[in-house]
Amino acid sequence: MDASATARRVLSRLEQVGCRGRIVSVQHVNDLKNGIGLSHQQGLFDEVFYRERLSGFQFRLSETCPEARSIIVTSSPQLQQKVTFRFEGRTLTFVVPPTYSGHTDQIAEKAIREALTPAGFTTQAAHLPAKLVAVRSGLAEYGRNNITYIEGWGSFHRLKVFLSDLPVVDDSWVEAGLMQQCRQCSACIKKCPTRAIPGDRFLIRAERCLTFHNEREGEFPGWIDPAWHNCLVGCMLCQTVCPANRGLRQRFGPGESFDEEETKLLTKGVSPDELPAPAADKLKRLGLLEDAVLISRNLNALLRQHLPRECG
Ligand code: B12
Ligand code: SF4
Numbered sequence: 001m002d003a004s005a006t007a008r009r010v011l012s013r014l015e016q017v018g019c020r021g022r023i024v025s026v027q028h029v030n031d032l033k034n035g036i037g038l039s040h041q042q043g044l045f046d047e048v049f050y051r052e053r054l055s056g057f058q059f060r061l062s063e064t065c066p067e068a069r070s071i072i073v074t075s076s077p078q079l080q081q082k083v084t085f086r087f088e089g090r091t092l093t094f095v096v097p098p099t100y101s102g103h104t105d106q107i108a109e110k111a112i113r114e115a116l117t118p119a120g121f122t123t124q125a126a127h128l129p130a131k132l133v134a135v136r137s138g139l140a141e142y143g144r145n146n147i148t149y150i151e152g153w154g155s156f157h158r159l160k161v162f163l164s165d166l167p168v169v170d171d172s173w174v175e176a177g178l179m180q181q182c183r184q185c186s187a188c189i190k191k192c193p194t195r196a197i198p199g200d201r202f203l204i205r206a207e208r209c210l211t212f213h214n215e216r217e218g219e220f221p222g223w224i225d226p227a228w229h230n231c232l233v234g235c236m237l238c239q240t241v242c243p244a245n246r247g248l249r250q251r252f253g254p255g256e257s258f259d260e261e262e263t264k265l266l267t268k269g270v271s272p273d274e275l276p277a278p279a280a281d282k283l284k285r286l287g288l289l290e291d292a293v294l295i296s297r298n299l300n301a302l303l304r305q306h307l308p309r310e311c312g
């Protein structure tokens with residue numbers, strides 16, 4: 001089978017398993033590198049944020065994956081999950097945003113392999129800036145909140161990037177585009193409690209984003225008002241206010257429930273291997289098992305907000 005037919009097979013196999021994808025030439029990796037590099041040179045990133053979250057991308061493919069010919073980017077729809085905790089005789093429900101579970105990456109990777117292997121091609125996961133690949137390949141568009149949107153799935157989708165030795169015949173690489181709906185809207189700017197979405201530039205101030213702080217270890221900075229916490233991890237405010245997510249924001253996945261004993265253990269900050277198997281399985285299904293200690297800190301912050309007297 002030739003490269004063009006194999007590429008079509010990859011994309012249709014992805015659709016069969018509920019994902020969407022685009023395949024572009026590996027040469028565009030320089031644009032990705034320059035895109036992030038230029039913003040860095042212009043001083044648009046807080047240095048701690050850059051070092052912790054952006055310095056690990058692997059752009060030097062000639063060293064790490066010299067046989068790569070294409071970049072495959074996939075998008076998989078995911079829903080929010082409601083997670084219920086029994087605590088001090090009360091039931092409290094908090095949200096886990098879409099995209100924290102990596103199970104859809106495995107589904108996408110399997111589909112890609114099934115299409116590539118019979119034609120003699122291979123694939124592997126890549127560590128590249130996924131939004132930039134998704135938008136420049138034409139798979140998605142940016143919202144003003146800096147999250148990417150896909151027709152029918154809004155921003156409730158997870159991205160994953162792969163490399164392949166499949167040569168690219170029909171390449172496409174567009175300028176990064178802003179969603180049409182954003183031109184007349186600034187709802188996310190107004191809703192963001194930390195002012196992370198600026199009015200005077202496109203790039204968010206990631207070091208102010210609640211997600212940056214509740215996904216990293218340590219105490220929350222003093223300027224974060226405890227009342228801002230709205231999810232077990234991450235933050236949903238700039239997505240739930242967005243008109244492009246109308247019809248999706250009320251939908252939730254199966255969710256999980258933790259009983260009184262499990263909740264108590266979680267609040268104590270135990271490591272994943274100290275959790276009883278059923279509780280660990282629930283965290284695993286949510287995609288949060290490795291983050292059990294962060295979840296403990298975040299859960300305590302939410303409980304303090306909802307049960308101020310009980311939790312001190
Ligand atoms: C670092 C990171 C973060 C950081 C920084 C977020 C950010 N906006 O960059 C923090 C911890 C804050 C974070 C938060 C969240 N994240 Co995050 N994060 C990442 C990660 C690891 C890298 C993102 C990145 O490359 N950032 C660097 C910036 C520079 O990239 P960029 O936004 O694409 O910037 C380009 C554009 O701004 C463009 N540009 C510049 N000027 C202009 C002007 C115009 C008009 C236009 C159109 C474009 C444009 O050029 C820039 C490049 O120089 C990716 C996973 C991955 N491997 O890529 C997930 C990822 C982006 N995160 C994701 C998600 C879901 C979130 C949260 C929604 C989680 C949550 N619910 O709380 C929040 C959203 C916060 C927000 N408003 O952006 C998803 C996004 C999926 C989607 N639907 O788009 C990803 C792809 C993870 C995944 N596997 O799906 N995240
Ligand atoms: S809230 Fe409005 S401005 Fe923000 S991403 Fe959605 S449509 Fe765009």
Ligand code: SF4
Binds near residue numbers: 193
């Ligand atoms: S995720 Fe929350 S804190 Fe971050 S930009 Fe959106 S609204 Fe602001």
